[in-house]
Amino acid sequence: MTRAILLASTALLMTAPAALAAGYGPTGGQPAGEQMVGGRPAGGQLALTRVLLSTGGVGYFEYEATVSGDADLSLEVRRDQVDDVLKSIVVYDDKGGVGTIGLPGAEPLDTAFRELPFSAGDLSSPAALLNAMRGAEVTSGGSRQLTGRLMSVTEETVRLPGNDGTTTTRHRVTLMTTEGLRQLVLEEADALRFTDPAVQAQIDRALSAVAENARRERRRLTVHSRAPQDKTSQDGQAGDRRVRVGYVAEMPLWKATYRLSMAQNGQPQNGQPPNGPAKEGSGALQGWAVLENLSGEDWQGVDLTVVSGNPVTLRQALYTPYFVERPEVPVEVLGRIQPTADEGTVTLNDARQAMRPQSEASRAGAPPATAMAAPPPQATPMAPAPAPMAEPLAKVAPYGSAAGTPAMAAVSGAEAGAAEGAQVLFHYPQPVSVPNGGTLMMPIVARALPVERVALYQPGTDARHPLASLRLRNDGDTALPPGLLTFYDRNAAASAYVGDARMATLPAGDSRLLSFAVDQAVTIDREEKPSRRLSRATLADGVLTLSVTDRQSTLYTVAGAPDGDRSVVIEHPRRPGWDLAVPAEGKPEVTANAYRLPLAVPAGKTVTLTATLERPRQERIVLTDLTADQIAARASAPELPPEVRQALTMLAGLRTAVAEKERRIADLERERTERIADQDRLRENLKALPAGSDLHKRTLAKMAEAETRLEALARDMATARAEAEAARQTLRERVKAMTI
Template structure:
């Protein structure tokens, strides 16, 4: 295929180009942008070069929002000399300028606020009324303007302490007012200059000090010509990520006659990038990198202070001795009492216990600056390209961290704010036409797709792909597709349209298959295989054969059982099952997923009806069904005994309630009456029945326990 040429748009946004200069030494140079490397990580590497001799100061202007990235990543390579320091203004130069002034930046908003801030300073007024004195106050007052409309205005009255006493004047009526002390006037001039300089705070100028090689200074002093050397300055800053786009042109071939096109397609790959660096790129070496690097940010340009605990100043309190109230002489034999403080001093550890803790181990000495730079970004030789900015001379190559580099072989110029399209791929790759059925995309029709294989040596980054069908006379647009990263030697299915000529129906049939049943220690263990079968019925196109690829969903814990002898491709979410569909024919494919599992059932926890239901399952072995039927009878006998116990307990509770009612009635009846006698007889009858119920309950409980014991022993003895 004809090699694609470089296309560039020339839209230029309003942005001032960066200024670069190098000074210092008889042979000066100028920093120039020579290399740009853009990464899909959202950053770009910019490298500048200058030819210098002797000690050199190289200046570089960057945008304020880039300073953090520059401080994090700036690197200096000097072929023969050494790296000195890198200086730049502070993050808040305006605050620094006003830190030692008697007024703030807000005080410069109006003359009145400035004069109030400078109270006590000596001023002199000009005009017809000249006064010299020290500022006492500036007060605001509202006065009515002449006329009947009631309009007012605001003015400021200045009060001065002069040699004749207090004098006042209206600030708005004074012709001139100046500070008599030149030092005060100089402070105001510096403050105004700082405010003007702060208007350019969107940019910062860095100064890189490059030292001459050892012994070169002496040569310069003797008038000898100093040797020239190259200095490179590079840094990483935020940039828009570049985007990859592709065009795939398919020629006429067997695909037009209804056969699967297993030919090839002409692929063009383009990188779309923007220059938003703040300066024009003029003849730079351009490389784009595809990958997923770790890119970090840190606010290195912001001052941070460590919070320290505040210790109060110890002030000795006033001593107030108490009044003496006399003393009593104690018996000499009685042990003298010691104060608590004396006792604590007597039991205190020796002075060694109060010694200071051992000093903390000293931090290791920092590595020399030269060694640190060599470890961060080594380069092979004095004239070679530094490793940090190394790129392949070919169009594509591999980089560290599974990244792919695409280097344009010619210098590139892009204005600030402009957009560029750079070719990154131009090759012929094998393609195959397929119909990809994805139920989530379209439940009734497959997607017209191409299987694209990357048989090159370099991976292709992700991007959109536009299809063209190239005929003998002209080309036609077919559709678009999304292409994920395509490593070398792998293939991707790219869907670009819905194939309305092919129809797919689905029918799902879940089932369950028992493969083994055992009984041991009273537990019924069932080895079950769950099955999910999906039958796909595909009606082919009337005029052409189709190679259909069906994506059958994968499920965690399930395995593909049918098709039995197939070894399909599998994605993270689906199996890809191939199916050849002749023209005008209907073909079916059944995909079955299986999941083996075990059910553990404690037989003693089941009721008689539950055990009987299990015993009626036809898939169980005969021996297991017979054992479960026997256990169901035993469990029913236990249930019958328990039901008998419940009936007796219910009747006993009713008899006790009747007795309590009769006792209450007996209290209200006259002793010896007929009703009193009948009540006593009923109570005696109830007592006899309660005694009989107690005996029946004891018998029923014993029988129930015997039935339970029989059930437990039978369950424990089962081993099938």
């Protein structure tokens, strides 16, 4: 973390007195009605002294108290903060030891009613409670006194006197008395009480739990701090010491917001900036942190710090009781046990005994756990008390030892923060007061920064016009958190609002382009020109390998503004696997998705810029898999070398010869299929003709003719297949022997 304790300028702090009247802002006094000792709260009462708000959505709250001897310190937190407090609470005692921290249990209603014979719902009405307490002995008061055990409470509807038919509902209670069953109407009894005091106490506890559950907004933690056990002291007591208690809880995200004032000539017009005279091309930057106090208590004169970073923040329900789900096993009954069959044993040899884990082999001789445990805290030798705030957090000693540790060691040290480099702190130099629920604006930066006006062209934002932008450079030693920036253009008479911009995190020494408006005076046209270039072609083993470079050129034509020169930055999109070939000079800035190409555009002039992306790749073509037409199409490509085109033309001729032979075989196959089908037809007809008839004789002659033709087709097909195989062999040999 880079420490950033920024002293706000006098101009920014002049706004503080107006806020003090309403309970906001810095204050130099202590909270009303609280005694202070050495600037810290006295009398053993914990008071909020330090607040640190993080952009991780949490806040660190630190309380202090000055105590003497053993002390019990109380701290109230909201019920919804208890989980965070249990996760993160830490206690620092300069000289004493940290004892226990106690707080009331969560006490959900189901826990409170777990051992009671009735539920929370049974307290909704007297009738429901009496039904739940069947068997309990009750006594009714009034003129008719009855004592007996509850049997039932029955609801009944009765008609009220009069002719309007109005009815009411009442409950008849049935008791088992010494005289037998007796009844009374619950609504007519003057009193009805349980005679057993234990039952009455159960009902009282249940009603108290319901009342406590209704006011569960806050919980009181009690921190037990132990006095140092100084051997030189007779009573074990010491002087005053400081105890600090801190925890992390959920808080609203604090927001950063900025104002940048820049004159037309580049000079800020609101007086001299805090860092000296402004230079040409500088702007006066004011940064503010907007934060809310929703902690549940007022902040009175606290030390306020805001942190910008991206820490890991987690939540866990530590205050909610959890019960482990245990598997239920059946009760073992002697008559139902069924031992498994013994399948024999294996005796381990010496080598296997040596391979047994040391913990298992030496378990028999290990001392009992109580003998290996560390001595109790009372038996720990007393170590000399180190200087306050000198030990790291990891060295907190057991109870009764001296272990003073810094609450914000990792935050307050600039050296440690610089090593981490993860967060940036802004510490307000004066105590701050903010009422609960209030909002505060805290200055975090006030200085002059280098600013350059540019026109940023983003095709995805506006295809025709660039965005009027500012290149803001952070020449300080502290990063600036992200936030909105409001831009003012100032002249000698007044300032004018120009627009808003979104600023991402601005590290020290880096710059950001902040776009605040559309520059309608500049027009940009784009023209895409895809192309392809063959750089190398090889032919070997029947495989044609082409080394191809795909090119995607974009021509940007920029018409300048008539009112002045423009420094245009063109964001040319990046493509995975493609490299920027043109422009080749210089090293352009690169974002995650684009190249930033600078272009100077004079007033009223039109300039062009060509950006070319290249992607080299190889095409591998197996020639034996291509038809004659496909090979001929490849041979006609003018980009191929002449010797390659000549070789492909020759291969196309050989492939054509093979195709002709294959067509001849297909024709013979088709004719053979037709002859066989015709012969089958004649054979079927022959079965239906009378033997020796003229038609029978003619059919036999046709069948003989067909058989003769089939024999000839078989000879021709064998010859055609041999010729086709010879043509294919010639093609394979030529292809294999061809190397270019």
